[in-house]
Amino acid sequence: MSENQPIIGGKSFTAVAVNCASKAGEWIKSKIGNFASPDMKYSMHDLVTEVDKGSERMIRNLIGTHFPHHSFLGEEGVEPGPEASVKALEKVSGSEYLWIVDPVDGTTNYVHGFPYYSVSIALAYKGEVIVGVVYDPSRDELFVAERGKGAYVHGKRMQVSGEKALSQSLLATGFPADHQVALPANLRQTLALAPQVRNIRSSGSAALHMAYVASGRLSGFWEIGLNAWDLAAGSLLVQEAGGTVTDQNGQPYSLGVRNVAASNGLIQDELLAALAKA
Incomplete structure (x- = not known):
């Protein structure tokens, strides 16, 4: 363990x-079986909320047991929409240790039984992500990164x-929930990039992408x-595997980034140029 990774009470972050x-x-x-049950007392929305909230509660409680003084930012505690997200991040931005959690990234997929969703957990120390974990339950794949120590899947080093x-x-992208601004902008970029690349995927979980x-x-x-919470863990995975993560203006990744561009690093400049042109 490096200096900024103390083992507290025998438990590493x-x-x-x-x-x-x-x-x-x-x-x-x-x-996941609950969605198929014939006596569905719930609307889809209620069930998703129950699973999201239950997952987040479980994670929050487990972290709280080990590190009661750490701060916590989870998707479920934040109202939808960009303003609320910015405010929520500002509120905890002074924290020394901050856990950033997406309890189910890819809920739409989850509801439809499309096996591409994940749990994303990151720990930031003074605003810099030092641990990133993304878990894909459908494939039982665990992606783990520790700052300065590399990134791993199935215990093998990732590159x-x-x-x-x-x-x-x-390439991969997503179709944002904000249909006023983000979706049209993202679609313009998709339209511009599609002819320039081998292909584009949109699988519905930013953390897994x-x-x-x-x-x-x-x-x-x-x-x-x-x-x-969509990006914190994934950003460290990419960086520790030798890639590059910036905002779409080419500024280095920070917790406040909302418009992201991540790549193997080799195509980053070309990707950013193509996005800017769109």
């Missing part, structure tokens, strides 16, 4: 993050892909209007 992600992931997966040009690249950039399965990922 990373071990706790991994434990929380896998426990929450298993629990979420066990709930970003080697594509040197956009024309060879497989970032993990896939880190593991070399995607050359790059961009999206407009994301939140800290």
